[in-house]
Amino acid sequence: xxxxxxxxxxxxxxxxxxxxxxxxxxxxxxxxxxxxxxxxxxxxxxxxxxxxxxxxxxxxxxxxxxxxxxxxxxxxxxxxxxxxxxxxxxxxxxxxxxxxxxxxxxxxxxxxxxxxxxxxxxxxxxxxxxxxxxxxxxxxxxxxxxxxxxxxxxxxxxxxxxxxxxxxxxxxxxxxxxxxxxxxxxxxxxxxxxxxxxxxxxxxxxxxxxxxxxxxxxxxxxxxxxxxxxxxxxxxxxxxxxxxxxxxxxxxxxxxxxxxxxxxxxxxxxxxxxxxxxxxxxxxxxxxxxxxxxxxxxxxxxxxxxxxxxxxxxxxxxxxxxxxxxxxxxxxxxxxxxxxxxxxxxxxxxxxxxxxxxxxxxxxxxxxxxxxxxxxxxxxxxxxxxxxxxxxxx
Amino acid sequence: xxxxxxxxxxxxxxxxxxxxxxxxxxxxxxxxxxxxxxxxxxxxxxxxxxxxxxxxxxxxxxxxxxxxxxxxxxxxxxxxxxxxxxxxxxxxxxxxxxxxxxxxxxxxxxxxxxxxxxxxxxxxxxxxxxxxxxxxxxxxxxxxxxxxxxxxxxxxxxxxxxxxxxxxxxxxxxxxxxxxxxxxxxxxxxxxxxxxxxxxxxxxxxxxxxxxxxxxxxxxxxxxxxxxxxxxxxxxxxxxxxxxxxxxxxxxxxxxxxxxxxxxxxxxxxxxxxxxxxxxxxxxxxxxxxxxxxxxxxxxxxxxxxxxxxxxxxxxxxxxxxxxxxxxxxxxxxxxxxxxxxxxxxxxxxxxxxxxxxxxxxxxxxxxxxxxxxxxxxxxxxxxxxxxxxxxxx
Numbered sequence: 001x002x003x004x005x006x007x008x009x010x011x012x013x014x015x016x017x018x019x020x021x022x023x024x025x026x027x028x029x030x031x032x033x034x035x036x037x038x039x040x041x042x043x044x045x046x047x048x049x050x051x052x053x054x055x056x057x058x059x060x061x062x063x064x065x066x067x068x069x070x071x072x073x074x075x076x077x078x079x080x081x082x083x084x085x086x087x088x089x090x091x092x093x094x095x096x097x098x099x100x101x102x103x104x105x106x107x108x109x110x111x112x113x114x115x116x117x118x119x120x121x122x123x124x125x126x127x128x129x130x131x132x133x134x135x136x137x138x139x140x141x142x143x144x145x146x147x148x149x150x151x152x153x154x155x156x157x158x159x160x161x162x163x164x165x166x167x168x169x170x171x172x173x174x175x176x177x178x179x180x181x182x183x184x185x186x187x188x189x190x191x192x193x194x195x196x197x198x199x200x201x202x203x204x205x206x207x208x209x210x211x212x213x214x215x216x217x218x219x220x221x222x223x224x225x226x227x228x229x230x231x232x233x234x235x236x237x238x239x240x241x242x243x244x245x246x247x248x249x250x251x252x253x254x255x256x257x258x259x260x261x262x263x264x265x266x267x268x269x270x271x272x273x274x275x276x277x278x279x280x281x282x283x284x285x286x287x288x289x290x291x292x293x294x295x296x297x298x299x300x301x302x303x304x305x306x307x308x309x310x311x312x313x314x315x316x317x318x319x320x321x322x323x324x325x326x327x328x329x330x331x332x333x334x335x336x337x338x339x340x341x342x343x344x345x346x347x348x349x350x351x352x353x354x355x356x357x358x359x360x361x362x363x364x365x366x367x368x369x370x371x372x373x374x375x376x377x378x379x380x381x382x383x384x385x386x387x388x389x390x391x392x393x394x
Numbered sequence: 395x396x397x398x399x400x401x402x403x404x405x406x407x408x409x410x411x412x413x414x415x416x417x418x419x420x421x422x423x424x425x426x427x428x429x430x431x432x433x434x435x436x437x438x439x440x441x442x443x444x445x446x447x448x449x450x451x452x453x454x455x456x457x458x459x460x461x462x463x464x465x466x467x468x469x470x471x472x473x474x475x476x477x478x479x480x481x482x483x484x485x486x487x488x489x490x491x492x493x494x495x496x497x498x499x500x501x502x503x504x505x506x507x508x509x510x511x512x513x514x515x516x517x518x519x520x521x522x523x524x525x526x527x528x529x530x531x532x533x534x535x536x537x538x539x540x541x542x543x544x545x546x547x548x549x550x551x552x553x554x555x556x557x558x559x560x561x562x563x564x565x566x567x568x569x570x571x572x573x574x575x576x577x578x579x580x581x582x583x584x585x586x587x588x589x590x591x592x593x594x595x596x597x598x599x600x601x602x603x604x605x606x607x608x609x610x611x612x613x614x615x616x617x618x619x620x621x622x623x624x625x626x627x628x629x630x631x632x633x634x635x636x637x638x639x640x641x642x643x644x645x646x647x648x649x650x651x652x653x654x655x656x657x658x659x660x661x662x663x664x665x666x667x668x669x670x671x672x673x674x675x676x677x678x679x680x681x682x683x684x685x686x687x688x689x690x691x692x693x694x695x696x697x698x699x700x701x702x703x704x705x706x707x708x709x710x711x712x713x714x715x716x717x718x719x720x721x722x723x724x725x726x727x728x729x730x731x732x733x734x735x736x737x738x739x740x741x742x743x744x745x746x747x748x749x750x751x752x753x754x755x756x757x758x759x760x761x762x763x764x765x766x767x768x769x770x771x772x773x774x775x776x777x778x779x780x781x782x783x784x785x786x787x788x
Contacts, residue, residue, distance in 0.1 A: 112668030274506030
C-alpha cells in the first residue's frame with residue numbers, strides 16, 4: 001500500500017489570497033458596476049518591453065525552421081543566458097562563472113525545488129512576516145521551522161539571534177511583504193552567523209532591481225564570505241514583467257560545500273536528472289532583458305511602478321501614518337490607523353473606498369495590525385486610490 | 395550545520411550519454427570532415443508545426459500590449475489548455491474533468507516533482523530496461539528500488555510478479571528504450587495488481603501518439619479501475635516536437651486516494667505552493683496542438699518519423715536480426731549481432747560506418763547485448779544509416 005506524504009496534513013490552510021478573492025467577489029456581486037482599485041496582489045500590469053517581445057518573436061521563428069530549430073536545451077541553462085547573467089553581476093563587481101548560474105522557470109518553482117539539496121533533519125529559520133510558501137514548502141518536506149519575529153522596533157530588519165541554531169535561513173531583501181532592505185552591515189551579520197554555524201542562507205533577490213539607494217546590496221554575493229554560505233534565487237517576474245512568462249535563475253557558488261558535498265555539483269546532478277531545461281523561446285526573451293536596450297526599457301517600466309510608490313508614500317506621509325518600504329521595493333507596509341486589525345482595515349477600505357490591499361496578518365502573526373500595498377497597479381488606479389485613502393483617513 | 399541530502403552519494407554516476415558524447419567527440423576529432431549519422435539521442439529534428447508557430451507569435455503579441463497582457467497564470471494550468479486536453483481524451487472515450495489535468499513544464503520535470511506526493515518509505519518498482527531518471531529521482535529521495543527484469547522471452551513486456559509488494563510502479567508504454575507496447579490485457583493485469591495492493595502506477599505516456607495499432611491502449615485510463623490506482627504523465631516533446639519548447643501535462647484522477655488523502659487535492663496544494671504556473675506563451679502554443687489544423691500537422695510530422703522507423707525495420711528484417719519497437723513507438727530495440735556486447739557494437743558502428751546509436755546496457759543490466767535506435771533523425775540520414783548497416787552486417 002502506498003503511503004502518501006503525510007506531512008501534507010500538517011499544512012495550515014492558506015486563506016490569505018483565497019479570502020481576499022472571496023471578499024472582493026462578494027463586494028462586486030453586491031455592487032454591480034463599481035470598479036475596485038486593486039493594490040493587493042503582487043502581479044505586474046505593464047506588458048513586456050519591446051526588446052523582449054522582439055527576441056521572443058525571433059526565437060519563435062527559430063523554432064519554425066529546420067536549420068534554426070532548437071531541441072533539448074542544456075539542463076542548467078542556455079550558455080547565452082548564463083553568460084549574460086555573468087556580465088550583469090560583473091557590473092556590480094561580483095565575479096561568477098557561468099557554471100554557478102542555473103536558469104529556472106521562476107523563483108517560486110526554484111524555492112520549492114532547491115530544498116531537495118537538504119536533509120529533512122535541518123532546522124529552518126523564517127523571518128516573519130514572510131512569503132507563506134517558505135513555510136509550506138518545508139512543512140511538506142517534514143522540516144521543523146523556527147520563526148524570528150520582526151517589527152517596528154527593528155524596522156522589520158532583525159539581527160541574527162546568536163543563541164539559535166538555524167541550518168537553513170530564508171532572507172528576502174528587498175522584502176516581501178515589508179519592502180524593508182537589509183543594509184550592507186546588517187546582511188554581513190547574517191553571512192557571518194551562517195559561516196560560523198555552517199548554515200546556508202537562501203537569499204530571495206526577486207526585488208533587487210527596485211533598489212535605488214546606491215549603498216544597499218542587490219546581491220548577497222556583494223558581502224564577504226557569502227560564497228561559502230549562500231544560494232541566491234532570482235526572478236525576471238518583477239524586474240521585467242515575466243510573472244506570466246516565467247523565468248528565473250539561481251546562483252550556487254562552487255565554493256559552497258557541506259559535509260564533503262559540493263552543493264553546486266549536487267544541483268547539476270539534480271537538474272540533469274529532474275529537468276530537460278527551460279524553454280529556448282523564453283530563455284531568448286530573458287537574454288534580451290540584459291541587452292542595452294532591454295535594460296533601458298525595463299528600467300523605464302520600473303520607474304512607472306516607483307512613481308506609484310511615491311504617490312502612495314506621499315499620501316501616508318500626509319496622514320502621518322507609519323510605513324516602511326516603497327523607496328527600494330515595490331511594496332509598502334503600513335501600520336493600520338486607529339489601532340485597526342489587518343482584516344478590519346481591509347474591510348474598511350473595501351467598503352468605504354473600494355481599495356483592495358493585503359492584510360499583514362496573512363504573512364504571520366507579527367503582521368497583525370499592518371497592511372501591504374503593491375505598487376504594480378496602473379498609475380491612474382494608484383493615484384485615485386491614494387486620493388481616496390487621504391480623504392477617508394484625514 | 396546544514397546536513398546535505400546525503401542520498402546523493404548513493405547515486406551511480408550516469409555515464410551513458412556522457413560516454414556516447416565523449417566517444418563521438420574523439421572520433422570526430424580524429425576524423426575531421428567525416429559526418430556522423432546520429433541515431434542515438436531521442437531528440438526531434440523537425441521544427442514546430444505551423445499552427446503552433448502561429449499561436450506562439452499571437453501569444454507573444456498578447457504580452458506586448460497592456461490590454462491583452464497576461465500576468466500570473468493559474469498554478470495548475472490555463473483553463474483553455476486543460477479544456478483542450480479534456481476534449482482530446484473524450485475522443486478516446488475517457489471522461490476527465492479539467493481539474494484532473496495539471497499542466498507541467500514537461501514530463502521529465504514532472505516525473506521528479508510528482509514524487510513529493512509519496513512518503514520516503516515506499517518501495518519503488520522499475521521495469522528494466524528503463525529510462526535512468528526513474529531510478530535516480532528515487533535514489534535522491536532515499537527510496538528503496540526493486541527491479542523487474544524483462545527480456546526477449548516476454549518481448550520486454552513483463553507481467554506483475556504477484557509475490558512482490560511494490561508501492562510505486564513505473565510503467566512506460568510505448569516504452570523507452572524498447573519501443574514495446576503493453577496490450578490492453580497486459581496493462582489491465584498491472585492495474586488489477588495495483589488496485590489489489592493499494593499501489594500507484596506512474597504511467598509515462600510520452601510516446602502514445604506513435605501508436606498505430608488501434609487495439610493498443612494510449613492511456614492507462616482506458617483500463618477498468620485505473621482511476622483508483624494511476625497517475626498519467628504526458629509530454630508534448632515527441633508528439634509535437636516540444637523537446638526545446640517544454641510542455642507537458644499530468645492526469646491525477648479525483649478518485650485517487652490513499653490513507654484518507656486525496657492525491658489530486660494534494661497536488662493542487664503542491665502546485666499552488668511550489669509554482670506560479672507555466673508560461674502563457676508556451677501554453678498557447680500547446681493548445682494549438684489540439685486544434686484540427688494542429689492535429690493534422692503533428693501527425694504529418696509523426697508520419698515522417700514513422701517512415702524512418704520502417705526504413706530501419708526493413709534493414710533489420712533483411713538481416714534477420716531480432717528487434718522490437720518501431721511500429722508503435724519511435725524507438726527500435728535490436729539484438730546486437732554476432733553475440734556482441736552493447737558498447738562493443740556501439741564502437742563497431744561508429745568506427746566502421748559512422749552510425750551512432752545507444753548501447754542497451756545503459757538502461758539496466760538486462761539491456762546488455764541490445765541496442766537502441768531513435769527514429770527522430772532526418773529521413774536522409776536514416777536511409778543512409780540503414781544502407782550502411784545492411785552492407786556492414788550482411
